Amino acid sequence: DGGITQSPKYLFRKEGQNVTLSCEQNLNHDAMYWYRQDPGQGLRLIYYSQIVNDFQKGDIAEGYSVSREKKESFPLTVTSAQKNPTAFYLCASSPRQGIHEQYFGPGTRLTVT
Amino acid sequence: AQKITQTQPGMFVQEKEAVTLDCTYDTSDPSYGLFWYKQPSSGEMIFLIYQGSYDQQNATEGRYSLNFQKARKSANLVISASQLGDSAMYFCAIFNQAGTALIFGKGTTLSVSS
Numbered sequence: 222d223g224g225i226t227q228s229p230k231y232l233f234r235k236e237g238q239n240v241t242l243s244c245e246q247n248l249n250h251d252a253m254y255w256y257r258q259d260p261g262q263g264l265r266l267i268y269y270s271q272i273v274n275d276f277q278k279g280d281i282a283e284g285y286s287v288s289r290e291k292k293e294s295f296p297l298t299v300t301s302a303q304k305n306p307t308a309f310y311l312c313a314s315s316p317r318q319g320i321h322e323q324y325f326g327p328g329t330r331l332t333v334t
Numbered sequence: 335a336q337k338i339t340q341t342q343p344g345m346f347v348q349e350k351e352a353v354t355l356d357c358t359y360d361t362s363d364p365s366y367g368l369f370w371y372k373q374p375s376s377g378e379m380i381f382l383i384y385q386g387s388y389d390q391q392n393a394t395e396g397r398y399s400l401n402f403q404k405a406r407k408s409a410n411l412v413i414s415a416s417q418l419g420d421s422a423m424y425f426c427a428i429f430n431q432a433g434t435a436l437i438f439g440k441g442t443t444l445s446v447s448s
Contacts, residue, residue, distance in 0.1 A: 263438030325379035
C-alpha cells in the first residue's frame with residue numbers, strides 16, 4: 222500500500238535535547254512538507270522540499286532543520302533552539318510543486334518537558 | 335497574502351441531517367485552489383474535496399459538496415446525511431501565492447449525535 226509513514230506516534234524528550242522525527246513516503250512524490258499543529262489551531266508550515274537536495278523555510282522554521290537526501294525521506298530535527306517544541310507534527314507529500322492535493326502521514330505527537 | 339477564516343469553532347448536528355461548515359478566504363491571486371480536510375481524533379488529515387478557482391461547477395465527492403461563491407470569497411462545505419463517523423475537526427485550506435504549500439484555517443469541530 223502506498224502512503225506516508227511517520228514514526229514514532231508519540232515522542233517524549235527532555236528540554237535541551239535535539240530530536241529527529243521521521244517521515245517516509247512511497248508515493249513517488251517530488252514535494253514533501255512539514256507542518257506543526259498546536260491545540261485548537263490549524264496547521265502551520267515549517268519546511269518544504271520540492272526536489273531532492275533542496276528545501277525551503279516555511280512560516281515557522283526557526284529552531285527546526287531538515288534534510289532531503291532521498292526522494293522518499295524528509296526527516297525533521299527539532300533543535301534545542303525551538304522555544305515551544307511540544308506540538309503535533311504532520312508530514313505531507315504531493316506529486317509535484319503547484320496546486321495539488323497533499324497526502325498526510327499519521328503525525329507525531331512530541332512532548333518536551 | 336492568502337488567509338482562511340473559519341468562524342464556527344463548533345457545530346452540532348443529529349444523524350442524517352445536513353450540515354454546512356463555513357469558510358471564507360482572502361487572496362489577490364486569480365488562480366487558486368481550495369481544499370477541505372477532515373481530522374478525526376486520531377490526528378491524521380484526510381482529504382475530502384477540492385475546488386479550483388476556475389471551476390465552473392461546485393465540487394462534489396459523495397456526501398460532500400462545496401458551495402463555492404467566488405464573488406463572496408466563500409467555500410462552504412456541505413455534508414449531507416451526517417453520520418456518527420463524521421464527528422471530527424474540519425479544516426479549510428488554500429494554496430499560498432507561490433503555490434508551494436497550504437494555508438489552513440483554525441478549523442471547525444463537528445459533533446454528530448444519534
